Amino acid sequence: MESIRVMNVSKSIEGRQILQDVSFSVKQGSVFGYLGPNGAGKTTTLRIMLNLLRPDSGEVLVEGVPLTDGGEQMKRFGVMLENNGLYLNRSARSNLSYFAKLYGVKDVDSAVKETLEMVGLLDRADEKVGKYSKGMKQKIGLARAVIHQPEILFLDEPSSGLDPEAQHAMRELIISLSKKGRKTIFINTHNLDEVQRICDHVGIIVAGRIRACNDLESLRSNFAKPQVEVEMEDDAHAQKAEQLLQPLSSYAGTQRDGRMLVVPVATADSPDLIAFLAGKGVRIRQVRSVDTSLEDIYLRTVGSTKGGA
């Protein structure tokens, strides 16, 4: 089922077009990675989804219902923005309990304690947030975002600026919120590694337009130029194979590096390739298919639009 649908949203700020006809939807229970370079419009999209900005045209539906200004809808959302928005001169506990009250949480004290426990900062709860490390601040930001047990989480670059260990901790928290907490999660990021590890759906936005949007697997297969890596007995065999393949249009683009050949193939084609080469007396040591990485997809999407614009 669809949790959020963004429909043909356009937005300009101070006369500059920031978003153009942006559409995508986020499935219930999925983790949606919204990818794009700096200034692409990720945060602006998020602000529109949170009703902080009005779209010039288009609309956002939450489970089929248009966004309203009412508080009830906001209770279903948990939000951590780019700037984690904490009161630095107050303790973690006081930050959390203020927001718990605003969200109408019934038992504020135990909700605060539970979320602090979840992020592993219960023992430092009474220190001022300003004294925390960036990673701890992000954790408190995340704790605050889930203090009222929202159904949908919006995270704007949750691990940016964190060291690898803190990034890992943040990622684990997000994964557990998704798996155990069964939350729908929308993440703005340009961290491809993160997307690959925690997201199942991806949207790529470049210069205010959606360039690709699908689940990670379909995106891979759409973008994939399937390739196989063939290792030959020795350089001589590799050279021979290269010469044999080059004239054939179906294997155009074959590249050789020593005794390795990288051969573009149609998906089901690699057995044919092996049979063909074996038939010509080329000795093959091993054959391996090569996956298209998210990085390839991302760079190609971003690159092609830059070249085209």
Add this chain to the structure above:
Amino acid sequence: MDAQTKIVAREELREMLNSRKTILLALFFTLWFGLINPLMSIGSLSPDMITEQFMTAQIFTMAPLMGGMMAYILTSGVFQSEKFGGIMESLLCTPLGLRSLWTGKLIAVTVISVPFAMLAIGIYMMVPMIFASKIVLPSAIIALQILLTTPLFTLAMAGIIGYTTLVMDMRASSMVSMIAFFVMFFGSMALGPAIIGESAVNISVILVSAAVGLVAFLVINQLASRIDKEKVVLTSASTIEAAKSRR
């Protein structure tokens, strides 16, 4: 008052009372305007000039001023730290409406400002009496000015500053707040004595000045009920910085 307004008011009140900086600031201005200021001008007076009429006229002008000034000093901190510290956007993602946010903070500021303003007025009254070494009280109707006009001016000034901080960027809002403050300050310094003229302060003059505070508050209250979230977001520090860093 809705539940959200109460939550905000209580939170802000607690924060202000716990903040040594806020209390010291309020105390400093209480002493400055209540004590130092009258001490500096007292030299030009002779003890026989200090009459009931003199005291009444003095307190009549000072009472609303003290309220407005205390609000001016205390309000900006209460709004600015959130708006320009990047917290406002997160608050707007909760069920808290801008209207409740504004009202809650206003209540907190007023609850803190008014007692300090009254303390300043009290000290202000003592100075001429000590100078003349006699007890000269202002006319009893001045109590109305202190109890009615002072809180109304406090509310109005806090409301204006809160509103401008919400809808404008940092520079514009400081500028407009300052202009509002000077209009109030020099307005009442100049108009106060002019309205009273030679005659004594009477009840209708007090009611007129209370009405001025009330109207100012009602106007800003009306404006505040129509604050646009988008306006607030686009003038917040987080948005502006992000936009600038890319140009």
